[in-house]
Amino acid sequence: MSIIDFSEEQSMLLETANQFCRENSTISVVRTQIDKEESVDAELWSRIVELGWLGVSIPETYGGLGMGLAGAVPIVESMGKYLMGSPYTSCILTAEVILSCASEEQKNQWLPKIIEGSVATTALTEEDGNWRLEEISSRAEKDGKNLVLTGSKCFVMDGPMASLYVVSVIYEGKPRLVFATGDQVTAGRLTRENVIDETRRSYRLELDGLVIPESQLLQGADFSRIEVAAMLMLVAEMSGGLSGVLHVIIDYLTTRKQFDKYIGSYQSLKHPTVQILLSQEACRSHLYHAATQITENSADAVAAIRMAKAQGAEAFAFAGDRAVQFHGGFGFTYECDAQLFLRRALWCQYQFGDSAYHNELLAPLLLNEVV
């Protein structure tokens, strides 16, 4: 098994995606979109769909490109670099849930729709912010041929755009997954949440009294796979975000002068910037290593992605923090782009487990089996 696989196809995707995002997600586009209702402009979303990106991870039998999650990584990394908002990662994650937990019939029903641009999203986290995906309190009760849901979910991305939701609930004493469709989730059930990363559209979903046919209960409930996939998407965004914020820092350090010198010549700015560069390179190495292990279903996949998430989140948060400081008074403003990256970094740190949480879980994995 290779340490890092990076195919010709991935390399082409990285180049195309980087160019696409650079052209279509300039900072002014990002800032304009922040004031809009949705995370992405409809026209831009349809172009992303046309590029075939929604199908990269989905097997060819369902109409996808069959590259596995590793195929989505260069795309998400590029989106992260240019702060592009969209339901892309939610769709990739939901497709992964369907692939690992749904029946053949459900796969045939939903995967082609996702490839064609129907938005799909997940409803996993609850009000208490617990990262352990199986520790939830929402419930499903059987009622004839239906299930009646109770409870509520948080951080449901792009709620109103979605035509499919994967919801985690306790059913017959066990954590399970159910589908809820766009028709079933009526508008009143979704309320916008105010979140730190303004490029995201996050919603609270009220489940009380929601009735769905029993057939929408998924046969599998592989929460570990879901967590791994969700982390991979976040790490890809962080890796791109790190290089994005580093460019913002370098631009200022090479143009702003104080005491007749470019501020980038001062070592108290220069040296931490080099640390950010090295942490960005480290994050990227962990990212593509984890992507390789996950796609090949290696036994090391879980450790690899937890390491990547723990390392990357610290690095990105540090880079965002320094980016603000290094812009002086301007750094304190809404207008300065440093805040966009810092706020994105904080989102990424606290979704699907922060660094301390993953480091704690890593200890037994790394210390029992000597690496």
Place this chain on the structure above:
Amino acid sequence: MSLTQAELKDFEQQADIWFAENKPKRPDFILPETFMEVGSDQQFHYLRDWQAKVYEAGYVGMAWPKEYGGGGKEQSLQDIATKVMAKHRVPFLPNTIGLNWAGPLILSMGTEEEKQKYIKGILSAEDIWCQGFSEPDHGSDLGSAQCRAVKDGDEYVINGSKIWTSLGSYAKYMILIARTSNEDTSKYAGLSFFLAPMDAEGVEPRPIKKLTGEYGFCQTFFNDARIPATSLMGKEGEGWKVAMATLMFERGATGGQAGGLAMMDLSINDIVELARRTKRNGRPAIEDNHVRSQLVELITESKNNSLMSARSKISALATDWPAAVDMSGKLRSSELKRRMCQFALSLQGANGSRFIGSDAIDGGMWQRSYLNAFSGTIGGGTSQIQHNIIGERVLGLPK
């Protein structure tokens, strides 16, 4: 023509057997951890004999040209041999400066005569090399070096001193930068580069005691020392350019090294293993939560470094700052090693405060390793200077 997978596998097996059979017995004295700490004759002879043996067996300089004493084979074979050496934890090859920077420099920029004269002795360890760059008053600011070289007929007369000369007492040759002119507009323009013989009259290396109390490097004095004019490398005034090329080899940013281990290998697994054996307040250190979280961070960081080497071979992933991974190798690995050794002391309870001796855990090797680890973070350009270089050359930040 490149070798097949089967041929490479074959070679690896053959090397594996050779190193298993020929690994030298542990001596009854402590070995140095790098070439910068060779402080006694017995240490030196033990290591030199080992390099000679490895060379005779054909496992170093495998990819260097045959006509000068190398193996004339593919680099991939040398990489395998080096990997096998690490696996067997054999001693390092002490002629580090010759194998890793003077040798590659001579091969890439030297004349035919220079290649004929020097390469074989570098590989066989017959001719040990040292480096005369730093001076008492000019270290990081190497370009200001003041040691003088004045041409007199077919000789240069050298006056001044060099300091922190590793292997100075054992070396036959020195790569030396000296000032041949003070007239020039730029301080760099007056420097020249020499392949200087250490046995010339008037060259005197005097050992200096290190922070561990052992010996390891020298101050080298030049008193009207006469060296042949032919030892000038390149032209007069080109010294800075040649010195920079040397530093690129030294910092591993450029390939072409002879291969083999350059220092005693320390891996994070050694630290994990230590944490299983040692105790803090009556319990195995590895059960302590503080220890566990620090270990996880160090394991992650050491994984960073091994993944970076794997990634540096994938050029499609070297996009925005393509030189970052290669130019930062020395900084990343030396700083990690220093912190790993520092952390190793915290695994020993009150015994952390012992030093070399039989009462100490592992004979005090961790205390010694920590103190010696600064050789990596100071020698070859300090970590602070590495930050400057990466900031300026890789990120384009102003000086």
